[in-house]
Amino acid sequence: MSELVNTVLLIEVFVTLFVIMDPVGTIPIFLSLTGGRSASSARRAAWQAVAVSFFVISLFAFFGQQILGYLHISLPALQGAGGLLLLLVALELLTDNEQEPTASAGTNVALVPLGTPLLAGPGAIVAVMLFVESVDGVADFVAVSLGVVLVHLSLWAAMRYSLPILRLIRESGVLLVTRIAGLLLSAIAVQLVADSVRAFVAGEG
Template sequence: MVEVFVTLFVIMDPVGTVPIFLSLTAGRSAASARKAAWQAVAVSFLVITIFAFFGQQILTNLHISLPALQCAGGLLLLLVALELLTGNEKEMTAQADANVALVPLGTPLLAGPGAIVATMLFVKDIDSWGSGLAVAVGIVAVHIALWLAMRYSLPILRLIREGGVLLVTRIAGLLLSAIAVQLVADAVRAFIAGQG
């Protein structure tokens, strides 16, 4: 359980999610931001659970390799990062709450290729009820941590005000673009190594 929790915690990065969450929910009411936080965590949990049970079958039936999934997630994150960097995030935040909670928060930011692949590998190694329960508890614990991080990011928003949010938005865009490029680079390396 500890291994699952630590691995997914590092990949899904609840602390690193906070500035991106603040950027995407800027200008919304506290209730709306709280709703987006829970929707994003619910979507992430649903996606991770589906891939835990059916991931390998889904990818096999669609003839999709793990590097291809990773590259697609990276490109999608890069689009979001560019909007944050260029100041076009207002278009995203002007959309319905569910849109931001589903994409990019729920997936591919939280339930991204890294988290999906890690979960699929943990599920592959399950050999008893005990190890299965440990994986399940680890996944639930990470999602609780994600929700807590986003839920209590709202007091931070009140503290840093609008100018601070603008700064956080640009920093979040830069970090997110780096994550996206790393995902694509890892996928390209896997393709070159013949894993795709």
């Protein structure tokens, strides 16, 4: 097994991405964004969000440097853009906006903001790109690939099995969770923007 997979790298990739993508922390945000939807719609949103995230992560893993280089986009710029997008979503969750994502059953929240930039955000993209750059041989490649797959399975399980919680807390609970999720998202967004500005000031952008 150790000849086929670099288990140390596998654990490092999984733990790093698990902390960054935070499956447990996505539960209140997922509940708030799918609160006005049917159970089948919420289940569909869960796997769609994971599929979108996996596609984006895989795309940047293989072609990230080329994409950013071709578009003349720096990693801090990508980070700042993701933070601003999340901040807009957070403000909608924190206010009584009738157009907020939880109110519109026609809004595909699985694509934005769940799939990206919440799951496949700048932090996860940069981490995977760095892991891919360090790959040296088949065992390392398999380890990185397995780590990414396992984290996405964890994300799907967290969102999929949050639905019983949604049925339990009902409408008033969803409202409370929505406000908490908005607060968490706003903090994540501000941190992303702050890190981006810090990188630009340090001359890394």
